[in-house]
Every structure is written in structure tokens, then in C-alpha cells.
Amino acid sequence: MKHNCSSCQFNALAVNTLTQRSLEQLNENHAVVSFSKGDAIIKQGTFSTNVVFLRKGLVKQHLTGPYYEQIVRLVKAPTYLGLPTTFGDKINQYSITAVSDVEICFIDMKVFKELLEKNHQFSYEIILELCRNELESFRRCANRTQKQSRGNIAGFLVELADKIFEKDEFTLPLNQVEIGNLIDASRESVSRVLTEFHRDKIILMRGRNIKILNKNSLELISKNG
Amino acid sequence: MKHNCSSCQFNALAVNTLTQRSLEQLNENHAVVSFSKGDAIIKQGTFSTNVVFLRKGLVKQHLTGPYYEQIVRLVKAPTYLGLPTTFGDKINQYSITAVSDVEICFIDMKVFKELLEKNHQFSYEIILELCRNELESFRRCANRTQKQSRGNIAGFLVELADKIFEKDEFTLPLNQVEIGNLIDASRESVSRVLTEFHRDKIILMRGRNIKILNKNSLELISKNG
DNA sequence: TAAATTTTGTGATTTAAATCACATTTACTA
DNA sequence: TAGTAAATGTGATTTAAATCACAAAATTTA
Numbered sequence: 001m002k003h004n005c006s007s008c009q010f011n012a013l014a015v016n017t018l019t020q021r022s023l024e025q026l027n028e029n030h031a032v033v034s035f036s037k038g039d040a041i042i043k044q045g046t047f048s049t050n051v052v053f054l055r056k057g058l059v060k061q062h063l064t065g066p067y068y069e070q071i072v073r074l075v076k077a078p079t080y081l082g083l084p085t086t087f088g089d090k091i092n093q094y095s096i097t098a099v100s101d102v103e104i105c106f107i108d109m110k111v112f113k114e115l116l117e118k119n120h121q122f123s124y125e126i127i128l129e130l131c132r133n134e135l136e137s138f139r140r141c142a143n144r145t146q147k148q149s150r151g152n153i154a155g156f157l158v159e160l161a162d163k164i165f166e167k168d169e170f171t172l173p174l175n176q177v178e179i180g181n182l183i184d185a186s187r188e189s190v191s192r193v194l195t196e197f198h199r200d201k202i203i204l205m206r207g208r209n210i211k212i213l214n215k216n217s218l219e220l221i222s223k224n225g
Numbered sequence: 226m227k228h229n230c231s232s233c234q235f236n237a238l239a240v241n242t243l244t245q246r247s248l249e250q251l252n253e254n255h256a257v258v259s260f261s262k263g264d265a266i267i268k269q270g271t272f273s274t275n276v277v278f279l280r281k282g283l284v285k286q287h288l289t290g291p292y293y294e295q296i297v298r299l300v301k302a303p304t305y306l307g308l309p310t311t312f313g314d315k316i317n318q319y320s321i322t323a324v325s326d327v328e329i330c331f332i333d334m335k336v337f338k339e340l341l342e343k344n345h346q347f348s349y350e351i352i353l354e355l356c357r358n359e360l361e362s363f364r365r366c367a368n369r370t371q372k373q374s375r376g377n378i379a380g381f382l383v384e385l386a387d388k389i390f391e392k393d394e395f396t397l398p399l400n401q402v403e404i405g406n407l408i409d410a411s412r413e414s415v416s417r418v419l420t421e422f423h424r425d426k427i428i429l430m431r432g433r434n435i436k437i438l439n440k441n442s443l444e445l446i447s448k449n450g
Numbered sequence: 451t452a453a454a455t456t457t458t459g460t461g462a463t464t465t466a467a468a469t470c471a472c473a474t475t476t477a478c479t480a
Numbered sequence: 481t482a483g484t485a486a487a488t489g490t491g492a493t494t495t496a497a498a499t500c501a502c503a504a505a506a507t508t509t510a
Contacts, residue, residue, distance in 0.1 A: 063363055063364070065367035065368065065370075065371040066367070066371050066372055066376075066449075066450055067371045067372075067450065070371065072363055072367075083356065084355075084356040084357075084359040085356075085360060086356075087352060087353055088353065088357040088359065088360045089356075089360060093360045093364070094360075113349075116345065116349060116352070117345040117349070120342040120345075123345070123348050123349075124342070124348075126352060127312060127341070127352060127355065128312055128313065130309070130352065130359065131310075131313030131355065132309075133359065134358065134359045134362065135310060135318045135319075137359065137363065137366070138288055138318070139288070139318070141362070141366040141369075145290075145366075145369060145409045146290040146291050146295065146409075147291055147292075148466065149466080149467070175486090175488090176487075176488065177487085184370045185467075185468090186468055187488085188468080188470095188488095188489085188490085189466090189467060189468075191489055192467095195489070207475095207476075207488095225291055225292065373496065373497085374496080400456090400457065400458090401457075402457085411497070411498055411499075412457090413458095413459085413460080413497090413500095414496090414497060415458095416457095416458060416459055417459080417497095432458095432505095
């Protein structure tokens with residue numbers, strides 16, 4: 001299936017900086033693919049051959065730690081996926097898996113590199129994106145290791161509401177094992193804390209459906225630890 | 226004091242990709258400054274105005290977490306310092322402090338941006354550097370949170386020997402509080418583990434002087450956790 | 451070089467959270 | 481729709497590591 005890059009509103013950042021000729025080149029050298037929830041998009045340990053752009057949906061970035069699969073973060077469209085692992089190493093250093101049904105655009109690596117070469121503005125935007133992501137990782141890692149579970153789970157719920165779904169009512173995109181891997185807690189601890197929040201009327205929880213009743217409280221718990 | 230960028234062997238990566246004109250421009254717009262052990266080079270919360278290149282010495286990168294100052298990593302010359310915080314945000318999101326006496330080259334931000342624009346190769350090298358650093362951060366963070374203290378301290382000692390000093394005998398560049406902040410452990414735990422390693426003849430420790438007696442053991446402890 | 455400060459060592463106690471164990475609910479699939 | 485598998489809830493127990501408390505070195509500085 002053919003798509004027109006210039007009309008891809010999701011690609012705004014990149015497209016705005018591209019010339020007509022570059023756009024045509026991009027049109028000729030990309031492939032849009034759909035993935036179902038649970039499908040692997042990038043697999044740790046395999047060769048990285050394409051630049052990946054997430055057009056629609058939600059994915060998790062995760063890597064094999066010494067003991068368990070660490071989920072690093074949730075990312076929603078539109079965004080590039082795994083630039084660091086695509087450029088930083090021939091072999092993928094982490095995995096990316098669809099958490100909802102998603103639409104992915106694979107871009108040929110050579111073409112992408114040519115874009116970087118020919119277009120400073122584009123290249124600079126990519127540098128900025130990489131920098132911002134790295135800053136966020138540092139912050140995230142410091143929180144995860146310093147806060148205790150309650151704080152991290154509260155923070156995760158606030159992030160889902162504010163950043164991912166932009167709504168105080170949503171369905172948890174991960175199960176409790178995965179939430180544990182993301183915030184560094186056991187499945188049981190996640191369960192206990194969520195139940196506690198429900199009991200304290202900070203959230204309303206039915207199955208995976210969450211409604212935040214007292215965001216202030218959550219933010220407070222997230223801050224204090 | 227004036228230095229000649231083209232002769233700065235520390236800057237090899239960047240310099241190789243620069244034209245004569247760019248080099249001259251760099252020569253006109255940089256300042257080499259010496260710092261003593263303990264001096265702040267970049268301060269979290271202040272404006273980021275210059276690109277910083279570490280010519281000589283060892284520094285720590287650290288940021289204010291919810292509870293304590295988290296040390297993210299040790300970095301040794303030659304390398305750029307804090308590119309993510311310089312480009313990713315107007316305000317520095319982390320600090321960099323000298324751990325030994327160091328020599329720093331401050332490069333004007335505008336000039337650096339012009340280099341990025343005019344020189345694709347240079348720009349691409351910076352992208353690669355950012356990518357590799359981010360991959361390393363992920364790995365580091367996963368280790369820190371999944372391994373227990375013994376494993377992390379063993380890993381830290383191996384890293385000092387293999388990456389930082391390239392020698393199995395060295396002086397700890399951080400005190401035990403700082404080591405704790407780096408590997409997420411209390412000062413007391415660091416002390417206990419180091420003493421244990423010494424008692425078990427895995428290392429020889431006199432004050433901060435360390436000699437690794439059984440690197441295999443250390444690597445094993447580091448791997449298993 | 452003596453006094454003050456910082457750093458380190460080590461035991462006793464506490465604690466957050468992991469693990470274990472099992473019941474219960476929810477979601478697949480045959 | 482029954483039957484199996486996956487996910488969740490919850491108490492009891494264990495554990496790694498933090499915290500507390502204080503002594504002893506080591507380093508700084510007055």
C-alpha cells in the first residue's frame with residue numbers, strides 16, 4: 001500500500017524541513033505496515049536495518065536485564081522509534097512491542113541517512129529529539145530508583161492520564177506484571193497499591209478500567225515518594 | 226590562553242571531519258579553562274550557553290532526584306560533556322562536576338551549531354555519539370535496578386579498571402557516599418561490601434587504593450547480581 | 451601540630467518490598 | 481458454553497538493605 005509522506009500529518013516535524021525532492025524520495029522508499037497488539041516491532045539481538053516511524057498506536061520499549069525484562073517506557077504515536085538502537089549499534093539493543101494495534105512506517109536506512117546529510121534542519125531536529133529523550137531517561141531512572149512503589153505507581157497513573165491518554169479515565173495498557181517491570185516492583189506490590197488507591201477513593205478501578213478521582217492526591221504521592 | 230584546535234588530538238572525532246575554514250572558526254571561538262577537583266563545570270538549573278568539551282580529566286554527571294543527588298556516570302576525557310542538556314533544554318537538567326583536576330574547552334553555541342549545519346559528517350558523528358550514550362544509559366539503569374548492591378559494586382570496580390583507568394590498580398575517585406549514589410546503595414552498604422571483598426581477597430584495599438586480586442570473581446559477582 | 455571536620459567501619463534494629471502460597475476472577479479457545 | 485489458561489487479590493513469611501548509633505581513622509585547616 002502506498003502512502004504520501006507529504007500528507008502524513010504525523011510526520012510534521014520531519015516533513016516541514018524537507019524539500020520536494022526529498023519527499024519524493026521518501027515516498028518511493030517507505031512501507032507502511034500494521035501490527036496487532038502484542039507484535040514485536042523491533043527485537044533486541046536482531047540486526048537493525050530500517051528506521052521506524054510510529055504513525056498510530058502505543059508501544060513499549062523494553063530490554064533484557066540481568067533478571068527480568070525491564071520495560072523502559074511507553075511511547076505513543078507520532079514518533080520515531082528506536083533511533084538510538086538503529087544508529088548506535090548494528091544489533092538492536094532493545095525491543096519495541098506493540099501495546100495496542102499500531103501502524104508503522106519503515107524507512108530505508110540509506111534514504112534516511114541521505115535526508116540527514118542533505119537537510120541540516122532535519123538533522124538538527126533529530127539531534128534535539130535524541131537529546132530530549134536522553135534527559136527524560138535520566139529523570140525517569142532517578143525516580144524509579146529513589147521513589148518507593150506507591151510513588152512510582154501514582155506517577156505512572158498520572159503519566160497515563162496526562163501524557164498518553166490525555167484523559168482521567170482510561171484502560172490500563174499493561175498488565176500488572178508489566179507495570180511491575182516498568183516501575184521496578186513485583187506483580188503483587190502493584191496489585192496491593194492499586195487496590196489501596198481504589199479503597200482510598202483516589203482512583204476508581206473496575207478490571208483494567210481506571211478513573212482518576214483525586215489527581216491531586218496521586219500527584220502528591222508521586223512527588224513525595 | 227590560545228590553543229590550536231587542529232592540533233588538539235583529543236578532538237580527533239570532530240576535527241577530522243572539519244574543513245580548514247571551520248577549524249579557523251573554532252580557533253577563534255573557544256576558551257580552554259582549568260578546573261580543580263570538586264569544581265562544578267555544568268550546574269543543574271542554570272542556563273546552558275556553551276558546548277563543553279572535556280580535554281583532560283575525570284568528571285561525574287549527576288542530577289537532583291526526589292531524595293538524593295543521583296550520580297549517573299563517570300566520564301573521562303576526551304569527550305563532549307552534557308550535549309543532551311545543552312541542546313535538549315535551555316536550562317541544564319543535570320550537573321557535571323570535576324572528580325580530578327580537569328581541562329575544559331568551552332565552545333560557543335552558535336559556532337557549534339554552524340559546524341553542525343555546514344558539516345554533515347560532523348553532525349552524523351554527534352548523532353551516533355548521542356545514540357550510543359543513550360543505549361548505555363538504558364543498560365546501566367536496568368543493571369542498577371535489578372542487581373543487588375554486591376553485584377553493582379563489583380561491576381563498578383570492573384568498570385573503573387577496564388574503562389576508566391585501564392589498570393587493575395587505582396585510587397577510588399569517589400568517596401563511599403558518592404559510590405552509593407552511583408549504584409543506589411547506602412554508604413554503609415558500600416563500606417560493608419568493600420570490606421567483604423577485601424576480606425575475601427578479591428581486592429586489596431588500603432584507604433582508597435584498590436588493587437584487584439581476582440578480576441574473574443568480580444566479574445562473576447557483577448554478572449550474577 | 452592540635453583541633454575540627456570528614457570519611458569509614460561495624461553492630462543492632464527496622465522496614466519496604468520480595469517471595470511464597472493459594473483462592474478467585476477474568477479472558478481465551480476448542 | 482464448558483474447560484483451560486492467564487491475570488489478579490491477599491495473607492503469611494522472608495530478606496536485602498536501609499537506618500540508627502557510635503567508635504575509629506583519616507584528612508583538612510586554623
